[in-house]
Amino acid sequence: MTFKSIIDEIENNLNKILDDLSISDVKFSVEPAKPGFGDVSSNVTFLLAKQLKKSPKEISEMLSEKYSQCISALVSKPESHPSGYLNFYADWPKLNQLILSESNLPEFGDVDIGKNSTIVVEHTSVNPNKALHIGHIRNIIIGDTVSRILQKANYKVNVLNYVDDSGLQVADIIVGFKHFGYEIEPPEGKKFDHYCGDDVYVKTTEKYEQDSSLEEIRKNVLKELEDGNSETAQFADKITRRVLSNQLETCWNLSVSYDCLNFESQIIRSGLWDGIFEKLKEMNLVEFENDGKNVGCWVIRGDGKEEDKVIVRSNGTATYIAKDIPYAAWKLGLLDDPFHYEKYEKEQPNSRVLWQTTLNDSAFVSQNFSGDKVITVIDSRQARLQKIITSLMGKFKSIPDAYVHLGYESVTLSSDTAKVLGIETDGKQAQMSGRKGLYVNADSVYDLLKEKTTEETKKRHPEMDDSEIEKISHAVSVATLRYEMIKQDLDKIIAFDLTKSLSLEGDTAPYIQYTHARASRILEKSGRDSSIDVDFSLLREQSEIDLVKTIGLFNLQVRDAANNLSPKVISRYCHDLAVAFNSFYEKSKVLDLGDERLENSRLCLVHSFKITIEKALNLLGITAPDKM
RNA sequence: GGACUCGUUGCAUAGCUUGGAUAGUGCGAACGCUUGCGGAGCGUUAGGUCGCCGGUUCGAAUCCGGUCGGGUCCGCCA
Incomplete structure (x- = not known):
């Protein structure tokens, strides 16, 4: 209660x-x-x-x-x-007791919205041909945070990462390696994914622009990739697996983990498409065009003024959106599962088991990663295509809103940051572009933050050894990056600015973490364990009551966040909690009061704050060190 | 041209789903607070016709219609 x-x-x-x-x-x-x-x-x-x-x-x-x-x-x-x-x-003496006692339970803040039903959250889903940039990070952090919130709301959450390992973007780096002479091994000290994105991909696409005859090579490679047994496809598989491994390192470093990896190449080869295509025909959801501009194609009729969407070309091949249809249906458990499962070769840092699909018959393990509901995190530029998928899924599955596209606005570069990267934008923000090399890698931002927080922490704690400093600066850096990605509304563009992103004051994660450290310090200095067997009526200062009240709002905030799939609700709550604590801290002394009963009551409050902010921050994937 | 989306103080943002009381926060600006539990902090001050017009309502930042401005999407690319 x-x-x-x-x-x-x-x-x-x-x-x-x-x-x-x-x-x-x-x-x-x-x-x-x-x-x-x-x-x-x-x-x-x-x-x-x-x-x-x-x-x-x-x-x-x-x-x-x-x-x-x-x-x-x-x-x-x-x-x-x-x-x-x-x-x-x-009646605060009563409510104090109720809230503060409850806050000591592990399940404090839980709400039952999911009724233990399963829900799929798909996020990340990046081409494995480059390193993750901060635009991808927004997707990943939104997805991970929503997953954590839904779990707290009593859903069984299956987190999927759809690895887009076929198509043009992959073909391009293969062209670079096989035809333009790029070494397989990156230069000393460079991660393979950075090398593929920064060097091979960017420079290969540059070459097409200079010499359009090279497009022929690109087309041939793309064709070779379609045959899974070709030497080119096997080579591509090795390359993309290696990039994926590096991308996952970036994610894991940010406290993000998954349950299963799906590979686009396998979905294509699994025959899932043929099954769903038959179903679409049976249900009259697709139509064959006998004339008009889409003659010879299968199309989905446009809604209202919208154009018809081609899903099978006149040459019989499926378009980009078509590949998403069987995957969406698979996620909802509407299709017989053609996959076997095996464990991914590396273990995730939090020991959560990571599975991957395989079409290899020698793996006999079966798993079920589908859900009664599905949330797909994709940026809102894909809203139109996602709307088509959503509408189709609505016809396949009777549960209302079974398939949800969770859209968000993109991350752009501030004009200052674009300038640093060599682009003059005339004061306007700039869209990132992987092809043009106009982006800021996630690892670089983390490294810069790490450098700054390490320096700060050393200044404050000259006595600390390096490994403790490292732990703290890691926690603060991850928190800062994660918090910046979710603290504003999903439909607001983030104009990323390298300099401003390094700020550690005001409405930032370090502010909240610092507040937690203050609370920890008081508890440590008190030299006793806090107890809930205290006189709650002694907590009657306004700042004390405000803090208790804010603690007591936790489950209402979780409910709001889960119902609206809105991570920022929790980030605001964490900030509110920190503000309430800092105000209490300023006005009410806890230790050395010469009144043990009052001290114990306040210690109880401090302890409640500490464990509540830890739980709330955990929903954001943020840990709070005891010292920083 | 059509669709979607954003517009709140110098800048950035919350509140809008579910209409009511004093529009909350951060940065930036000015001033102040440390022999005291950690100043990554706290306090005070200045700064707002909630893009504009109209409608609904006893009451609109919030709902509806229109309009202007920014962004995005509209391919037998992915």
Whole structure:
């Protein structure tokens, strides 16, 4: 039981009062109050104004009067506000005890939205021909954070990474290696994925532009890749596996992990497409064009003014979007699973088992990574295609909203950062481009952050050994990067600026982590274990009550975040918690008060804060060191 | 041309789903706080016709329509 207890109590009592007045069907709200208006507010008075032909003010006076007659465990008094609102004041000694005791349980903050059903979250899904840049990182962090939140909301989450290991982007680096003479081994000290992206890919595509006759080579390589048994395809497989391995290192370093890797090449060879294509024909969801501009193609009819979408070309081959259809259906468990499963060759740092699909019959392990619902994290430039997939899946699966495209705006480069990379943009932000080499690699940003945080930490703790410094600066760097990627709304463009991204003050992860370190320090210095067997009525300063209240809101925030698939809700909550603690820290001393009972009560509060912020940060994939 | 999306203070952003009270936060600016549990902190001040016009409503940053400005998407590419 948390702050929600008092909300529920008020809601029940108000319903009873309305019953007595023979009023029904009023959907009023009961919410945590804005600061300065008590603890809980209801808008019920406004909603009744018309029906009762009275002003909200009169109604709130009447309801407040009636409410005083109700049995209430947690409300100390109702209050009619001149604005017409009906506000409530909590009985804090009781609520303190309720919230602070509860906060010590491991499951504090859990909500049951998923009812233990399975849900698939697909994210990352990058071509394995280059290193991950910060644009990819936004996708990855959103996906990972949403997965963590859904798990807290009692979903069984299967996290998938769709490895796009066929097609043009892969063909291009193969051309570079096989025809333009690039060495297989990267130069000393360079990661293979960086080498493939920064050197082989960028320079190979440059060459096409200079000499268009080279396009012929590209086409041939693409063709060779289609035959899985060709020497070229086997070579490409080796290369992409190696890049993938490097990309995964980047992800793991950011505390991101997966359950299963799916490979586009295998989906193509699995025959899944043929099955779903037959199904689409049977259900009349695709049509064959006998004339018009798409003559000879199979198309999906456009919605309203939208154009028809070709899914099978007149030469019989499937288009890009067509490949997504069987995968989407597979994720929803609508198709017989053609895959076997084997463990990925490297272990993930958190020991979560990572599987990968294979078409090799010698692996007999079967697994099920499908879900009742599917969330696909892809940037909103693909919204149109995803809308088509969503609509098709809606026809295959009866559960409403079974397939959700979780879109987000892209990461661009600030004009200053673009300039550093050699592009003059006239003060405007610039779209990143892998082909043009216009991007900032995730590893580079991490390295810069690491350098800065290491320096900072050393300055503050000259006594610390290198391995401890390393641990702290790693935690702070990962946190900073992750927090910056989710703290704003998904549909807001992030104009990434190298200099500004290194900021460690204000609304940043280090601010929150620092707050946690302060709490840890108090607990450490106290020299005793905190207990919940304390006098809760001693916590009556405003800053103390505000902190308890914020702690008590945890599960409501998780509910909000899960319902709206909105990571930023949790990042804001973490920030709010930190602000509440810092305000408490400034106003209420905990140690050396000469009053052991008060000290124990405050220590209990500090401890509750510490474990709650740890749980909340964990949802963001952030750990908070005890010292920093 | 059509569709989607964003527009809140110098800059960046929350609140919009579910309309009500004083539009919250960070950066930047000015000033202040440390023999005290960690200053990656705290406090004070300045800065807002919530793009514009209209509609619905007792009440609109929030809902609806229009309009302007930025971004994105609209291929038998992926």
